[in-house]
Amino acid sequence: MKKNSKLAQLYLVVVFLVLYAPILYLMYYSFNSAGTMHGFDGFTLEWYEEVFHDTRLLIIVLNTVVIALLSSAISTIVGVTGALAIQRVRKSRPRNSLLAMNNVLIVSPDVIIGASFLIFFTMIGIKLGFTSVLLSHIAFSIPIVVLMVLPKLQEMSPTLIDAAKDLGASGWGVLTKVVLPFLRPGIFTGFFMALTYSLDDFAVTFFVTGNGYSTLSVEIYSRARQGISPSINALSTLIFLFTITLVVGYYFLNRRGSRKPEWGVTQP
Amino acid sequence: MTKTRNLYLIPYAAWMLLFVATPIVLIVYNSFFDVEGNFTLDNFQKFLTPVYLRMTFNSFWYALLITVFSLLVAYPTAYWLTRTKHKQLWLLLIIVPSWINLLLKTYAFIGLFGTYGFVNAIFEWVGIGTQQILFTDFSFVFVSVYIFIPFMILPIYNALEELNPSLIYAARDLGASPWKTFRRVVFPLTLGGVKAGCQAVFIPALSLFMITRLIAGNRVVTLGTAIEQHFLVTQDWGMGSAIAVLLIIVMAVIMMLTGNRGARNSIR
Amino acid sequence: MTDKTIIRFDNVTQRYDRDTVLDNVSFEIERGKFYTLLGPSGCGKTTILRLIAGFIEPSEGHIYFKGKVINDVPADKRQVNTVFQDYALFPHLNVFENVAFGLRIKKLKNAVVTEKVKEALRFVNLNGYEDREISEMSGGQRQRVAIARAIVNEPEILLLDEPLSALDLKLRTEMQYELRELQRRLGITFIFVTHDQEEALAMSDEIFVLNKGEIQQSGTPTDIYDEPINRFVADFIGESNIVPGRMISDFLAEFAGKSFECVDQGFSPNEPVEIMIRPEDLEITTQEQGNLLIKVDSQLFRGVHYEISGYDEAGNEWLVHSTKKAVVGESIGLRFDPEAIHVMRFGETEEEFDRRLEAYSDHEDEAVGGGQGGGSTR
Numbered sequence: 001m002k003k004n005s006k007l008a009q010l011y012l013v014v015v016f017l018v019l020y021a022p023i024l025y026l027m028y029y030s031f032n033s034a035g036t037m038h039g040f041d042g043f044t045l046e047w048y049e050e051v052f053h054d055t056r057l058l059i060i061v062l063n064t065v066v067i068a069l070l071s072s073a074i075s076t077i078v079g080v081t082g083a084l085a086i087q088r089v090r091k092s093r094p095r096n097s098l099l100a101m102n103n104v105l106i107v108s109p110d111v112i113i114g115a116s117f118l119i120f121f122t123m124i125g126i127k128l129g130f131t132s133v134l135l136s137h138i139a140f141s142i143p144i145v146v147l148m149v150l151p152k153l154q155e156m157s158p159t160l161i162d163a164a165k166d167l168g169a170s171g172w173g174v175l176t177k178v179v180l181p182f183l184r185p186g187i188f189t190g191f192f193m194a195l196t197y198s199l200d201d202f203a204v205t206f207f208v209t210g211n212g213y214s215t216l217s218v219e220i221y222s223r224a225r226q227g228i229s230p231s232i233n234a235l236s237t238l239i240f241l242f243t244i245t246l247v248v249g250y251y252f253l254n255r256r257g258s259r260k261p262e263w264g265v266t267q268p
Numbered sequence: 269m270t271k272t273r274n275l276y277l278i279p280y281a282a283w284m285l286l287f288v289a290t291p292i293v294l295i296v297y298n299s300f301f302d303v304e305g306n307f308t309l310d311n312f313q314k315f316l317t318p319v320y321l322r323m324t325f326n327s328f329w330y331a332l333l334i335t336v337f338s339l340l341v342a343y344p345t346a347y348w349l350t351r352t353k354h355k356q357l358w359l360l361l362i363i364v365p366s367w368i369n370l371l372l373k374t375y376a377f378i379g380l381f382g383t384y385g386f387v388n389a390i391f392e393w394v395g396i397g398t399q400q401i402l403f404t405d406f407s408f409v410f411v412s413v414y415i416f417i418p419f420m421i422l423p424i425y426n427a428l429e430e431l432n433p434s435l436i437y438a439a440r441d442l443g444a445s446p447w448k449t450f451r452r453v454v455f456p457l458t459l460g461g462v463k464a465g466c467q468a469v470f471i472p473a474l475s476l477f478m479i480t481r482l483i484a485g486n487r488v489v490t491l492g493t494a495i496e497q498h499f500l501v502t503q504d505w506g507m508g509s510a511i512a513v514l515l516i517i518v519m520a521v522i523m524m525l526t527g528n529r530g531a532r533n534s535i536r
Numbered sequence: 537m538t539d540k541t542i543i544r545f546d547n548v549t550q551r552y553d554r555d556t557v558l559d560n561v562s563f564e565i566e567r568g569k570f571y572t573l574l575g576p577s578g579c580g581k582t583t584i585l586r587l588i589a590g591f592i593e594p595s596e597g598h599i600y601f602k603g604k605v606i607n608d609v610p611a612d613k614r615q616v617n618t619v620f621q622d623y624a625l626f627p628h629l630n631v632f633e634n635v636a637f638g639l640r641i642k643k644l645k646n647a648v649v650t651e652k653v654k655e656a657l658r659f660v661n662l663n664g665y666e667d668r669e670i671s672e673m674s675g676g677q678r679q680r681v682a683i684a685r686a687i688v689n690e691p692e693i694l695l696l697d698e699p700l701s702a703l704d705l706k707l708r709t710e711m712q713y714e715l716r717e718l719q720r721r722l723g724i725t726f727i728f729v730t731h732d733q734e735e736a737l738a739m740s741d742e743i744f745v746l747n748k749g750e751i752q753q754s755g756t757p758t759d760i761y762d763e764p765i766n767r768f769v770a771d772f773i774g775e776s777n778i779v780p781g782r783m784i785s786d787f788l789a790e791f792a793g794k795s796f797e798c799v800d801q802g803f804s805p806n807e808p809v810e811i812m813i814r815p816e817d818l819e820i821t822t823q824e825q826g827n828l829l830i831k832v833d834s835q836l837f838r839g840v841h842y843e844i845s846g847y848d849e850a851g852n853e854w855l856v857h858s859t860k861k862a863v864v865g866e867s868i869g870l871r872f873d874p875e876a877i878h879v880m881r882f883g884e885t886e887e888e889f890d891r892r893l894e895a896y897s898d899h900e901d902e903a904v905g906g907g908q909g910g911g912s913t914r
Binding site: 011023025037077081086110113114116117120123135139206232239251 | 281351352364365500505
Binding site: 159165166168177178181182184 | 586589590591610611612613616617618620621622624625626627628629637638641642685686689
């Protein structure tokens with residue numbers, strides 16, 4: 001294929017600059033001793049110190065990580081069984097309705113998910129806080145895991161299962177020795193996607209979080225509504241570096257799993 | 269086979285019942301009750317008043333604007349991306365910003381677009397003078413497009429990648445100019461990706477509320493903002509549910525019109 | 537006979553929803569022989585294999601393994617192993633672990649596993665490849681890994697589901713020799729499924745020809761080639777000229793408007809039949825010397841022979857394989873022996889057919905004293 005013209009290259013560069021500008025801007029001003037997002041006064045690490053001394057913020061970060069890890073682990077388990085269940089439904093009609101049901105939470109706007117979960121939790125009497133946030137995150141992560149695992153499952157030749165049985169493996173042996181190892185890349189992707197969705201979620205959490213319990217997104221929102229807060233800048237720099245580490249780690253995991261990496265993206 | 273099938277289906281079906289079916293039923297149920305808990309159709313009647321109709325129109329108008337601008341920026345980006353040398357790396361660079369918590373990105377724009385922010389500094393420098401950027405329709409659409417761009421780029425990129433290059437050669441061989449080739453062959457064949465991208469942008473854009481609050485400063489009131497308002501501020505769950513129900517119906521119609529691929533599902 | 541029987545199908549029928557893929561099939565398979573199930577796609581050959589392997593249960597009838605019904609014995613409890621068409625090698629395991637899979641399930645000691653795997657790999661000429669990933673192996677090598685993985689479990693029967701179909705022609709021919717050799721060395725029963733008649737003829741002790749869920753004919757490769765029971769078998773195995781005809785009386789057949797001496801008997805007078813003559817049994821001669829006259833319509837050079845096609849006066853098409861060249865448009869004579877004429881009765885069952893053939897060989901024994909090998913094994 002022909003190579004890009006100068007104009008095309010320029011266009012791409014501009015798009016990338018615009019994409020990264022806000023992030024770099026945030027990071028740059030995290031070192032501003034003036035504590036604003038304009039007029040760089042001098043270099044300081046004061047805001048980073050503030051972040052590490054802000055116990056409330058640190059607890060919130062911990063909350064966020066705990067919720068993310070727990071919810072993605074549980075949703076991965078349920079999601080994998082869900083994918084296995086869907087795969088076993090051979091008739092196209094029930095299968096398609098299962099898939100459609102699976103997609104409901106994926107296509108629903110976060111506001112509606114949040115609102116309906118709020119009603120749901122209030123109705124069955126679950127106190128808003130850790131439990132409600134965890135349950136919601138599990139709930140919206142499961143279909144993502146299913147969607148990441150299912151294609152891998154469909155890719156698996158049915159003769160692999162026959163072969164395992166033929167060689168003496170029982171039902172459990174087929175699952176643990178052949179099916180799950182084969183699905184491993186899909187399971188990893190699913191877990192990872194669930195993790196990023198959970199870390200990134202704002203709207204659903206905002207609805208079901210209640211008083212006294214908060215995740216990072218919700219906290220940033222409430223602080224940002226009050227104006228510029230340099231500790232958020234510092235925090236975002238840290239998060240950015242953490243994300244980059246995750247991405248690089250994921251990239252290599254995927255590299256090892258399959259030659260062709262698949263990139264997951266989270267949705268606001 | 270039959271015995272194990274049921275086993276796999278149990279946790280997944282339980283999840284579906286609890287977190288997909290029940291919340292939908294509850295939200296529909298709630299939409300028929302007023303604040304005092306009496307059965308009423310008032311909520312739907314209220315929706316037909318000019319205030320809400322205007323809000324609905326606004327939501328659609330902005331969602332449309334956001335989708336169109338996203339598409340206009342994303343298509344050329346995706347197209348030229350497929351023709352760069354290190355495609356995978358560039359794609360990764362597109363995706364990384366989408367993994368940064370969107371609250372942080374939105375927060376960055378408060379700084380960038382502020383009265384003394386970077387953009388106004390440039391305006392000063394070129395002689396336009398300081399403008400009010402924050403809390404305008406422009407800033408709302410711009411930030412939304414910024415947030416959604418990766419979700420538009422990816423499905424289009426994937427569609428372009430799947431395109432068999434010999435089709436392009438065939439078109440050229442049959443005498444089509446590069447532009448004609450694009451218009452007659454490339455674009456129609458990547459329409460699936462465009463549709464998926466539009467779906468992935470339009471539906472969440474309909475119900476945004478975080479960006480409207482932080483960037484548009486309540487100037488833009490969308491259905492998402494209204495739902496949040498009713499649920500978390502005025503506590504009028506009935507009215508909030510009614511809006512949500514209507515939004516769900518609209519969403520379902522859009523899904524049916526654009527084919528039933530899940531919006532986020534197609535972004536991989 | 538019963539002693540040597542390892543697998544017996546007794547009126548087995550297999551249905552999926554409403555489709556009958558196997559219709560009341562009965563046969564026996566003996567220890568230590570190389571069997572081939574041959575037929576077009578959808579004939580039920582793979583279904584038989586899956587029934588023996590235990591991946592499916594028959595809808596009706598019984599399957600016996602060494603005299604015991606095994607209908608509901610699951611695949612993992614059968615002493616049968618399969619080489620799959622797509623090899624079904626586990627992509628997450630390397631060559632060694634793929635071959636070791638069955639042994640590990642049986643929880644054998646590590647030292648035993650290593651020894652057995654090495655031996656199996658040596659058997660298929662893959663020693664030294666233990667640590668390779670499956671993705672690094674070529675098609676032919678994967679095939680060998682699949683065979684090693686199956687035979688390492690010391691099955692009594694090895695099932696091979698079109699294992700050569702993914703290989704290129706040259707490798708395929710090579711593997712045909714190797715598989716045959718492997719079967720001899722192992723001394724176990726091989727059941728090989730293919731739609732490639734050349735493969736079947738080259739490798740098998742016995743061939744079962746299947747069509748539409750029924751066994752059409754079974755026998756040695758020469759039996760089936762020389763004495764096909766009906767038009768389907770004649771057409772499917774090798775190339776053939778099939779023309780309508782009539783048995784005037786014993787040893788006298790009429791086709792293409794002429795009567796010919798033949799070696800077939802046991803028909804009613806003037807019974808309508810189909811006449812089959814193999815293209816290589818037709819010899820080109822002058823118009824005067826030929827039993828039959830054809831006008832050459834087309835000619836292709838096939839390397840070992842010319843493939844000549846022409847029409848007789850009755851309008852029948854004749855295909856001739858000849859080392860001699862013909863000229864398109866000219867009339868030539870075709871000569872053939874009475875033995876080359878093969879008469880096929882309409883709707884004859886395999887049993888009736890066998891009985892008829894046996895009568896011939898009795899007759900031949902009396903008359904000629906020796907005769908051809910047709911149909912004498914059963």
